Amino acid sequence: MAQWDRLRQLPVVYTQQLHELYDRDALPMDVRHYLSAWIEKQEWQRAARDHDLAVVLLQVLLENLDIQHSRFVQEESFLMQHNIRRYKQNFQRYLEDPCALASTILWFLEKEKEILQTADLAEQVQSLHVEQEAMETSSQQDLERKMAGLRNEVQCMEHTMICLEEQQDEFDFKYQTHKMEAVVDEAVRKTQIRVLQSLVNRLNDCRKSTLSDLNKLLDRTEDLIDILVKKELVEWQRRQQKSCIGAPDDVCLDQLEKWFTCVAVCLFQVREFLSKLEELVGKVSYDNDPVKSQRPTLQRRTDALLNDLLKSSFVVETQPSMPQGKGPLVLRTNVQFSVKTRSVCHSASLSLFLAHIFYVTFIYRRFNVLGTKTKALNMAESQSGGMVADFRHLVSDNGLKREKKSLSSKLFRRINPIPLTVTEELHIIYFDTVFELKGLSVQLQASSLPVVIISNSSQQQSAWASILWFNMLSLDTKDVMFFANCPAATWPQFGEMLSWQFLSATKRGLNADQLQMIAHRLFGKQKDYDTCKVAWSKFSKENSPDTFWVWFDGILVMVKTFLEDLWRDGLIMGFVSKGKEKSLLKKKQRGTFLLRFSESVIGGITFSWVDIDDFGQPDVKTVQPFTKVDLTQIPFHEIIRNFQILEAENIPENPLLYLYPNTPKDEAFRKYYSEKTGDDSPYIKYIKTKLVFVSKENTLEARSLVSSDMAQGEGLEPVNGLCGEAAGESCENPSPLETYHPDPLLSGPDEPPQELLMYLNNPNIFMDSDMFEDDPGQPDFSLQEFGFLPPQTCGSMYQ
Numbered sequence: 001m002a003q004w005d006r007l008r009q010l011p012v013v014y015t016q017q018l019h020e021l022y023d024r025d026a027l028p029m030d031v032r033h034y035l036s037a038w039i040e041k042q043e044w045q046r047a048a049r050d051h052d053l054a055v056v057l058l059q060v061l062l063e064n065l066d067i068q069h070s071r072f073v074q075e076e077s078f079l080m081q082h083n084i085r086r087y088k089q090n091f092q093r094y095l096e097d098p099c100a101l102a103s104t105i106l107w108f109l110e111k112e113k114e115i116l117q118t119a120d121l122a123e124q125v126q127s128l129h130v131e132q133e134a135m136e137t138s139s140q141q142d143l144e145r146k147m148a149g150l151r152n153e154v155q156c157m158e159h160t161m162i163c164l165e166e167q168q169d170e171f172d173f174k175y176q177t178h179k180m181e182a183v184v185d186e187a188v189r190k191t192q193i194r195v196l197q198s199l200v201n202r203l204n205d206c207r208k209s210t211l212s213d214l215n216k217l218l219d220r221t222e223d224l225i226d227i228l229v230k231k232e233l234v235e236w237q238r239r240q241q242k243s244c245i246g247a248p249d250d251v252c253l254d255q256l257e258k259w260f261t262c263v264a265v266c267l268f269q270v271r272e273f274l275s276k277l278e279e280l281v282g283k284v285s286y287d288n289d290p291v292k293s294q295r296p297t298l299q300r301r302t303d304a305l306l307n308d309l310l311k312s313s314f315v316v317e318t319q320p321s322m323p324q325g326k327g328p329l330v331l332r333t334n335v336q337f338s339v340k341t342r343s344v345c346h347s348a349s350l351s352l353f354l355a356h357i358f359y360v361t362f363i364y365r366r367f368n369v370l371g372t373k374t375k376a377l378n379m380a381e382s383q384s385g386g387m388v389a390d391f392r393h394l395v396s397d398n399g400l401k402r403e404k405k406s407l408s409s410k411l412f413r414r415i416n417p418i419p420l421t422v423t424e425e426l427h428i429i430y431f432d433t434v435f436e437l438k439g440l441s442v443q444l445q446a447s448s449l450p451v452v453i454i455s456n457s458s459q460q461q462s463a464w465a466s467i468l469w470f471n472m473l474s475l476d477t478k479d480v481m482f483f484a485n486c487p488a489a490t491w492p493q494f495g496e497m498l499s500w501q502f503l504s505a506t507k508r509g510l511n512a513d514q515l516q517m518i519a520h521r522l523f524g525k526q527k528d529y530d531t532c533k534v535a536w537s538k539f540s541k542e543n544s545p546d547t548f549w550v551w552f553d554g555i556l557v558m559v560k561t562f563l564e565d566l567w568r569d570g571l572i573m574g575f576v577s578k579g580k581e582k583s584l585l586k587k588k589q590r591g592t593f594l595l596r597f598s599e600s601v602i603g604g605i606t607f608s609w610v611d612i613d614d615f616g617q618p619d620v621k622t623v624q625p626f627t628k629v630d631l632t633q634i635p636f637h638e639i640i641r642n643f644q645i646l647e648a649e650n651i652p653e654n655p656l657l658y659l660y661p662n663t664p665k666d667e668a669f670r671k672y673y674s675e676k677t678g679d680d681s682p683y684i685k686y687i688k689t690k691l692v693f694v695s696k697e698n699t700l701e702a703r704s705l706v707s708s709d710m711a712q713g714e715g716l717e718p719v720n721g722l723c724g725e726a727a728g729e730s731c732e733n734p735s736p737l738e739t740y741h742p743d744p745l746l747s748g749p750d751e752p753p754q755e756l757l758m759y760l761n762n763p764n765i766f767m768d769s770d771m772f773e774d775d776p777g778q779p780d781f782s783l784q785e786f787g788f789l790p791p792q793t794c795g796s797m798y799q
Helices: 003-008 012-021 029-034 036-041 051-074 078-096 098-128 130-181 186-244 254-283 290-313 407-415 457-473 491-506 512-523 536-540 548-568 578-585 636-642 665-672 754-761
Strands: 314-321 330-332 336-343 358-361 367-370 387-398 428-437 440-447 452-454 592-597 605-612 618-622 644-646 691-694 700-703 782-784
Touching: 003 012, 003 036, 003 098, 012 098, 029 036, 029 078, 036 098, 051 078, 051 098, 078 098, 098 491, 130 186, 130 254, 186 254, 186 290, 186 314, 186 457, 254 290, 290 314, 290 440, 314 428, 314 440, 330 457, 452 457, 457 491, 457 536, 457 548, 491 512, 491 548, 536 548, 548 605, 548 636, 578 592, 578 605, 578 618, 636 665
Parallel strands: 330 452
Antiparallel strands: 314 336, 336 387, 358 428, 367 387, 428 440, 592 605, 605 618, 644 782, 691 700
């Protein structure tokens, strides 16, 4: 099914996100809708860097808009004629920079995929957590029964109030009649007085019973408020914390809103009952009237319960986030961000107004918040019917110079002398509003989860690490000094968080084997990793700048950008150590290969395959990792498809035959292949014959005859026991000569040496030449593959 059609069929909560996405002028929803089929078929990623293709796509886009305009002329749709004409004029401004339009459309398509992924994740959660859902369902059913019991008691109280009023009216009528008749007969008068006394006694008993029932009703209400505020709301807040860092938790507020509203409505009805009692007492009262003595206490208790409920009902539904940020809760100065607040007490009879709205508390630096700071809570901004205030165009601005320290900064330094980096400073955004209804006025305040505010995009990766760590561990959502005394994470907590990153980005998390490899990398070999702990410094500070987080995030970004489909389909083993890789492949038939992430190159992926050496023994070989420099030029599946080596007799051969454990390569990757092959392949300029030789530093290197801007990337990795990604445990004490030095033969920047051209024209004539003589310890074969940059130095921290 087409992507746009899938989006239109999503539940309301996700179509709302779609509407928010297209609440921008860059790509009107009308254009996306009417040209959906054409838009989804184009190579926008390639057009974003290919000016000629971008020009063609822009021209076709304008032509399609003309076609749509003609259609609306025939249909006499005046409004759409006007809109399409205006859209075309707006798109024409991209004539000078068509690549910018391609990038814009690509961004929208990626955001659409994220919405679909979120919806799919929610569906997966629905099916994966059956037992947990059964428990939640049982808990919810119990709460629903209590809510039904509360509503039933309120209805009974309504009937009781009617009976009480009728009883009082009967007494009042007979009493007034008795006064007007002025009975002379003493016996008759005493009889009437006895009747009146009986009526007033019954009235008094009924009032006492009513007050007792109201107390019981408030007891039941208080119990429910405790459950809602101290359990359900706290659990929702924790789920929201985890969802902000990728957990597939349900953070929908609709059910919570239903419960909060039910209790709030019942409490307002209790206030009406108390007002009715006050009215009845004004008409008929007597000595020791229980209503006079007990009603004020009940009123205070009712208002206190309402106050507690309403204060807890005002929440931040969507945490602060930038449109193109790495994740929520990381804000950048002078860049717009959005945030959404919501009251989960909603009823047609409950009217809220958002009065003075916005202030921010910071440590170290003060920030002004620019944009629309005052909004009314209304239902127009929420298709679910909730009371929502959606702030979409706020900007955090560094209002004071760095040298002007605020009072809170000085106080913080005195309390805790531990210096924090900018990305460890946590700030909270507060929202204030006033609830006013029928004489009740309650000050409400909601607060965001702690945010990190940066001033440069280079700080974003580190800031996101802080957000991950805080929301993984902290149950106190207002602990802005968290990093002054930062706790360690247990391995189960840490591993789950890492898996969430892949799950949220690609819809496929990490399996037990992949997590075990990461645990082994962090702690070494252990019998039980569950007792191990990861310190904050080990996660994001040690071995800076190449910290564990930088390495892991580099892989995540690479997978999300270039390898998402391959990862989601389970074709990439990914996190597997070199030793484990070797033991797996040596048991397999020749040509079996697997794909894994580099342990030494940030954001690198490589593949290794098993071959048979001259002695009939399995021999595992590995290529130098490919990075975004390579993958922006050619898809990884095309690298696998076209990879070749020169074996005996110089016959080109692709050594990659079976994806581990035994799936034929083409069967695994065919659906990703480009339809065009050979000279017609769009990647033909990257699939040129490359010369491979052995350098004096025992490093295999491939060089390309194409221009340097066509052959960016990394060189081949050492193989067959040499240092590098394939070296395994033998690379613990690397030689200082591992860094690549260009061979003088290929040092000319303009054209290759004559000997090199002769070799490419007829490589057989050099078979006995010492031009390409290998070092004694090297395997006797040459490689034919892509031309990448020189190989990485062996023995870096991630070996």
